[in-house]
Amino acid sequence: MSHYGFPDRGTPYNNPAPMPKTVPHVDEIGATSAPLKSASFFIGEKCKEFNEDFMLCKSKNPSEKCLLEGRRVTRCAADLLQKMQASCAKEFESHWQCLEMNNQEFYPCRKVERPLNACMFTKLGLKKTIPGTPKGATPIHEVENPIHQPLLK
Amino acid sequence: MPVPWEAVLPVVLMTTMFTVGGTLFRTARTLNNDGKPPRYGIDEWDEMMMHRDKRLTGSTRGQSSNPKAPPEFAINSIQYAKPSLQ
Numbered sequence: 156m157s158h159y160g161f162p163d164r165g166t167p168y169n170n171p172a173p174m175p176k177t178v179p180h181v182d183e184i185g186a187t188s189a190p191l192k193s194a195s196f197f198i199g200e201k202c203k204e205f206n207e208d209f210m211l212c213k214s215k216n217p218s219e220k221c222l223l224e225g226r227r228v229t230r231c232a233a234d235l236l237q238k239m240q241a242s243c244a245k246e247f248e249s250h251w252q253c254l255e256m257n258n259q260e261f262y263p264c265r266k267v268e269r270p271l272n273a274c275m276f277t278k279l280g281l282k283k284t285i286p287g288t289p290k291g292a293t294p295i296h297e298v299e300n301p302i303h304q305p306l307l308k
Numbered sequence: 309m310p311v312p313w314e315a316v317l318p319v320v321l322m323t324t325m326f327t328v329g330g331t332l333f334r335t336a337r338t339l340n341n342d343g344k345p346p347r348y349g350i351d352e353w354d355e356m357m358m359h360r361d362k363r364l365t366g367s368t369r370g371q372s373s374n375p376k377a378p379p380e381f382a383i384n385s386i387q388y389a390k391p392s393l394q
Binding site: 163164165166167168169170171172173174182183184185186187188189190191233234236237240247248251255256257258259 | 344345347348349354357358360361364365369370371372373374375376377378381382383384385386387388389390
């Protein structure tokens with residue numbers, strides 16, 4: 156059933172077979188898109204080595220050989236999410252609720268983001284940095300009066 | 309002097325029609341999106357994440373910040389396949 160403008164992906168199939176017993180079991184991350192986007196910079200800072208290992212491994216062999224590195228990535232991210240829930244739950248929740256109401260864009264939610272960044276820095280020692288910021292320029296999340304602001308303040 | 313109030317009636321009628329239509333449209337859009345404003349400018353990444361959210365919570369706009377996924381998440385993924393041309 157192909158419609159104009161939509162390439163035919165094929166019929167959807169679900170394989171209900173679980174992972175083989177030889178593979179160690181790691182619980183998948185249960186966070187959906189908005190909490191993950193809110194925690195993305197902190198996951199990137201905390202799990203940097205594991206993420207880079209996995210991406211390096213995948214670039215070398217694109218088949219399913221990188222399961223060990225993948226398990227490490229999952230464990231690191233799940234660990235950080237658990238710590239965030241334990242220490243900064245209220246700020247985290249309000250930030251991702253704000254993201255959900257604003258098309259998951261960061262710029263309308265700076266007011267809610269500042270307490271979250273402060274809490275993450277004091278409790279967990281993680282600071283949000285935007286890689287690729289030009290030298291000497293203030294990162295956009297620290298600019299006092301940015302050009303793109305939400306419509307209602 | 310008598311005020312021509314009949315002239316105002318079409319204007320009131322049109323305002324009412326626009327208001328009712330607009331409210332119904334907004335209600336339908338909000339109900340479709342679990343009470344949130346709709347997502348716009350969705351690219352393939354966002355589509356992929358929304359399908360993942362649907363697998364996790366049952367709705368494309370449902371959210372949860374659970375570090376551990378429910379056990380059915382491991383086996384409800386969907387792959388697309390079509391017959392090869394050989």
